[in-house]
Amino acid sequence: MRRTMGISLILLVAICVxxxxxxxxxxxxxxxxxxxxxxxTFVLYIPEGWKASEGDQGNFKTLFVSDPSGRYGVxxxxxxxxxxxxxxxxxxxxxxxIRNQFPxxxxxxxxxxxxxxRVVFDGVYTDAQxxxxxxxxxxxxxxxxxQYQSIETPEGQLAGARQLLLTILSNIxxxxxxxxxxxxxxxxxxxxxxxxxxxATFRIPQDWKYQGLGxxxxxxxxxxxFFSFIVASAEAIxxxxxxxxxxxxxxxxxxxxxxxxxxxxxxxxxSGFQFLQVIPRQDINQQLRQxxxxxxxxxxxxxxxxxxxxxxxxxxxxGISFGSRLNTxxxxxxxxVGAPAEQFDAFVPNFVTMFESYKINDQFAQNYIAxxxxxxxxxxxxxxxxIARNSQEIRQMMQAxxxxxxxxxDYIDYQRSNYIRGNSDWVSSMEGGTIYHSDxxxxxxxxxxxxxxxxxxxxxxxxGKNPKYNEQMEEINNRALYEKYKSKLP
Numbered sequence: 301m302r303r304t305m306g307i308s309l310i311l312l313v314a315i316c317v318x319x320x321x322x323x324x325x326x327x328x329x330x331x332x333x334x335x336x337x338x339x340x341t342f343v344l345y346i347p348e349g350w351k352a353s354e355g356d357q358g359n360f361k362t363l364f365v366s367d368p369s370g371r372y373g374v375x376x377x378x379x380x381x382x383x384x385x386x387x388x389x390x391x392x393x394x395x396x397x398i399r400n401q402f403p404x405x406x407x408x409x410x411x412x413x414x415x416x417x418r419v420v421f422d423g424v425y426t427d428a429q430x431x432x433x434x435x436x437x438x439x440x441x442x443x444x445x446x447q448y449q450s451i452e453t454p455e456g457q458l459a460g461a462r463q464l465l466l467t468i469l470s471n472i473x474x475x476x477x478x479x480x481x482x483x484x485x486x487x488x489x490x491x492x493x494x495x496x497x498x499x500a501t502f503r504i505p506q507d508w509k510y511q512g513l514g515x516x517x518x519x520x521x522x523x524x525x526f527f528s529f530i531v532a533s534a535e536a537i538x539x540x541x542x543x544x545x546x547x548x549x550x551x552x553x554x555x556x557x558x559x560x561x562x563x564x565x566x567x568x569x570x571s572g573f574q575f576l577q578v579i580p581r582q583d584i585n586q587q588l589r590q591x592x593x594x595x596x597x598x599x600x601x602x603x604x605x606x607x608x609x610x611x612x613x614x615x616x617x618x619g620i621s622f623g624s625r626l627n628t629x630x631x632x633x634x635x636x637v638g639a640p641a642e643q644f645d646a647f648v649p650n651f652v653t654m655f656e657s658y659k660i661n662d663q664f665a666q667n668y669i670a671x672x673x674x675x676x677x678x679x680x681x682x683x684x685x686x687i688a689r690n691s692q693e694i695r696q697m698m699q700a701x702x703x704x705x706x707x708x709x710d711y712i713d714y715q716r717s718n719y720i721r722g723n724s725d726w727v728s729s730m731e732g733g734t735i736y737h738s739d740x741x742x743x744x745x746x747x748x749x750x751x752x753x754x755x756x757x758x759x760x761x762x763x764g765k766n767p768k769y770n771e772q773m774e775e776i777n778n779r780a781l782y783e784k785y786k787s788k789l790p
Contacts, residue, residue, distance in 0.1 A: 332467075337363065342376075344472045347464075360446070365468055372461055374468050377448040387416055387441040402426070411760050415777065417442035418719055424455055434458045438719050449720065470717050488650045490657075493520075503657035504529055505650065516660045526613060526640050527647065529654045533633040534563045541628045553630040556600040556619030560634055564606070572607040588620070595623035595630070605641055614644035616651070711779045714789075722759040725789055726773040727781065728766055735788045736773060738762045746790050 332345040337354040342363050346352055355362040360379020366372065402425040410421035418440040427433055432455035440447045451458070451465035488505040495501070500516040510520035513532055520529040536549040536559075544550060549566050553559075557578050564570040584599040599620045606613055615638030623630040635658070637651040638644070718724060726736040726743075734747045742753035743762055752767045764773040776782055776789075 373452045374465050375450045385442050500660045528638045530636045535631045537629045553623045556621045557602040559621050559632040570606040570608045575604045577603040595625045597622045612641045614641040711782045725776040726764050728773050730769045730771045737790050
């Protein structure tokens with residue numbers, strides 16, 4: 301059952317303030333025109349002459365729409381909630397700020413859904429120019445993000461302007477990919493892989509492909525080729541040898557990070573290397589001096605960015621540079637994971653799983669790999685700590701659902717329209733999946749047309765009890781139910 305909230309728990313973010321003059325109700329003077337905001341975050345349809353502007357408030361984006369005179373407005377805020385899934389707590393967080401700005405604020409009606417995920421309230425306040433303003437707000441959240449929507453007019457004109465303002469609000473679309481927020485790193489389902497020669501086993505995401513490169517070596521990639529897990533080696537000769545061999549690097553022995561840069565650049569695989577961290581592994585170097593007697597050797601771990609196929613990527617490598625006593629040749633062995641720069645940190649937990657899973661028969665080399673994982677583990681801890689310490693910087697704007705495929709966008713549009721118009725849909729299992737549709741006035745059986753009006757059956761009071769049978773119906777409030785019964789929805 302929906303219940304009334306205290307005023308202090310329903311105030312959120314900032315009310316869309318527009319100037320009030322006169323009492324003429326706005327009307328669209330012509331066809332609604334498509335408008336794309338400056339940063340291409342929002343696409344909407346507005347009447348000729350109306351203005352739309354987007355803003356950036358650090359952890360959420362804002363959109364303000366107003367008529368030419370600035371008397372009538374629509375607002376939409378969408379972003380990461382600093383209180384996580386607790387919508388009432390988020391409302392309480394901003395309550396004092398708004399009351400400080402508008403001490404005369406008076407909430408005339410306020411409702412919150414029984415699951416605490418959406419709030420609707422009406423209010424009146426006096427602006428800085430001593431003009432009375434009337435508004436209605438909708439707030440939804442509960443999954444780590446929030447959405448704030450409002451329509452606003454001079455006092456007494458909200459009812460007359462409601463249809464036009466709701467039409468504008470309900471047709472606002474957020475561009476796919478405009479917001480990329482992560483409340484936590486994604487975990488990919490893994491598959492166990494064994495190289496054809498049996499020299500190594502490892503785990504990679506189930507949809508990745510790999511190619512063996514010889515004993516213990518391979519390249520594994522996702523379908524785009526930008527996410528990768530590589531174990532490989534490369535050979536070089538030194539100038540002292542006095543020869544030139546096609547496609548072979550001629551260079552003095554280099555440290556592991558410079559060696560990887562030299563090989564990748566020569567082969568045309570990558571360019572524009574920028575090393576963010578280079579950490580010599582003195583503990584492993586000491587073991588190398590005791591166990592590797594063929595020449596000088598050095599181990600490093602390093603984090604870096606680079607360009608490949610027109611995109612900036614980020615990678616972590618654990619590498620060992622092996623030299624020779626005669627100083628005629630040297631080699632690099634490395635273990636590398638990489639991804640697009642903006643997605644690398646979120647994928648680190650998966651990279652850790654891959655590193656841990658790599659097993660080869662050479663116990664000596666395997667010990668070095670195990671120690672090389674230490675830094676990658678530390679990166680995971682640092683990323684998690686940074687998220688906890690400053691979520692606004694890490695997560696930026698918006699929930700990841702708006703970066704999903706179109707099915708997700710359809711469901712979100714369905715939710716938003718229901719919130720704005722005060723509708724909900726319920727599934728009757730006893731009637732074979734029949735849909736009951738409730739609105740502000742009552743509830744209707746969409747299969748038979750039977751209608752049940754009055755307070756027990758309107759949107760704010762209806763709890764889902766079947767009017768005909770002794771059954772508690774299930775509300776369509778998640779994507780799985782929406783997609784299952786989409787064809788039956790009104």
